[in-house]
Amino acid sequence: MNKLVKLFITSISAITLALVSFTSSFAKVEGDYIVLGSAISLTGKYSSNGVHTQNGYNMAVERINKMGGVEVQGKKYKFEIIYYDDESNPKRAAQLAERLIKQDGVHYMLGPYSSGLTKAIAPVTEKYKIPMVEANGASRSLFTKGYKYLFAVLSPANQYLEVAIDLAVEKNGGKGVRIAQAFEQDAFSQDVRLGILDAAKRTGSEIIIDDKLPKELNDMAATLAKVKATKPDVLVVSGHTKGALTAIRQISEMKVDVPMLAMTHCDAAKLSKQHGKKSEYALCASQWHKNLSYKDKFFGSGKKYDRDFKKEFGYAPPYQSAESSAALLVFKDAFERANSFDRDAVRDALKTTEMQTFYGNIKFGPGGQNTAKPMILFQVRCKGDECENKVVAPTKWASDKFYHPIPKWSERS
């Protein structure tokens, strides 16, 4: 009896194994479906942005499938995504990428949320020669490692606030400005810092305060006291949502008067909602805004995307969702141009991508970064207690005039 049971178990496991290996060898394209894989932060500290990313992916999958799918060699295919929760943990993300590729047989990947997690996954996709289109890893170091299978639809981190410095110089009559900056010590923020250093050099500006904020820090009083004492022309802050919220809270409490304040992550931090009028005049870097005039045939315009997304998920799409949706448009375009499911053919097609999406123009540079889309800046403006983000730069898309200098706290009601 015992022997029989053993034999039974062995044969069952043998069959399962055979089945698994059989299905996985076809998993890249199953029937009518092109299977993409993604490790995404559904729990842990990145979970809110992870969900924005996932919603962006899902929205695009549904839209593309509904509008005829992807046509390869005369046959129509649909997209399908296998998700795993990476718990906002880089190690876990790398394991899951490995699992997606080796066990699930995924041949095409979508990126996770954040630069840190993309950095953890990229070596894995590179090792197995899996093309990955990512939409949420902006760190410059992703694009200097010579990765051949990594493509990012977003602008790299060093471009985030360069425009702000140019704007300050322009307001200063073309002369260099005095910059105070505080950046968190993480890959992304430090890349933003490098961009500012470049811009300062280019414009002959001087950096008078250059603080690096420890990750655990949630108090910037010392930095702001220095800013008060030295009176710079521009204050630049980047430290994810925590940095943005802390900066506005303490600038308003300490009554720090500075003519221009430039930041990142304002919309992710829901700055205008959480701090209301205190956040007015803050200048924020963004990858995308619904008012931009880019168009495509799947989502129409940014405004239409905004409406559709709201209807589907019940909240206005942050740029993290928009860029994630764009990643799928890029994949569809590449599959159709490659007209094949061969990984290298798809990669080569991705490399020569040149298209417009509702999110912006997309063309990949030699490192895989998107070189065709500029960053935009918006400024928080309030009417009564209602605050809104208005695009002020670059001038081509500006819907409102850039308000400069910021009025002193003593003059603000």
Add this chain to the structure above:
Amino acid sequence: MDFLIFKAPMLMVQASLDGILLGILFALIAYGMALQWGVMNIINIAQGDLVILGGYIAYTMYLAGIHPAWGVIVSPIIMYFVGWYLYKLVINKVVDRDLFISILATFGIAIVMQQLMNFIFGADVVVAQSEYGTTMLFDNSVTLPNSKIFSAFISVLYAVGLVIYMKKSRLGRAIRATAQNARAAKILGVDTEKVYAATFGINAALCGVAGALIAITLTLHPYVGLPYTVRSFMIVIVAGLGNLPAVAISGMGLGLFEEFADYILGTEFRIGAVFMLLVFILVYRRFKLSKKREYLK
């Protein structure tokens, strides 16, 4: 590097006041830790997470339209029961074991709490607005957020209240007796089990107060508890157990030290400097103890 702070005397005043006000708040958290460390011999890794949970209680009130400052009354009441149940659920099983087990257990509690808070309140960083305004001194060159002054004041109030309670009340005396000698206290009729539960509850309540204050002065996020644990651990290490004035002084001292390290060494070494100080103090203490031992020989 030129030292900005020595050029502008007002910066010195600003840094000192910032450091002291924040230090007082940290001292309150540390006092709770010292109390239950002294009584139960447990190093509570979840201390910071209790603080953050307290903060979220105040934040929830703020969302409901109640002024978040009321959190300093509501939050400790809720947190007392949270602490009490945590004791009954987990801590009472590790209270007589060695320190390592209790560190593991509270570390586990910390992880569960973080995930639960993330699940309930979301992963966004949030703030509660007190709209308390700002006090300006010396012709606007030194600015103190009233919310920070408020939080220091409330911290002192609670700490003093607790000291009096520990001295005068029956439970306070029972707690102190248990801290001195649990076995003797038990023989003399003190229900030590109850004392432990109450102590853990009081600690959680103190964390609740501190959390509500942090909600209106700093920011909240489910995963920022650990720095508060580490800071209060340091304050307790420096001050020693069961010595409230020392905890207060050490809290303010650390706050000051941190602010000045920021100006002199740079912001990036701010927290590093505090760790260096900790190492220095531990080595110094060991050195002093070893001298004492030699003398006894």
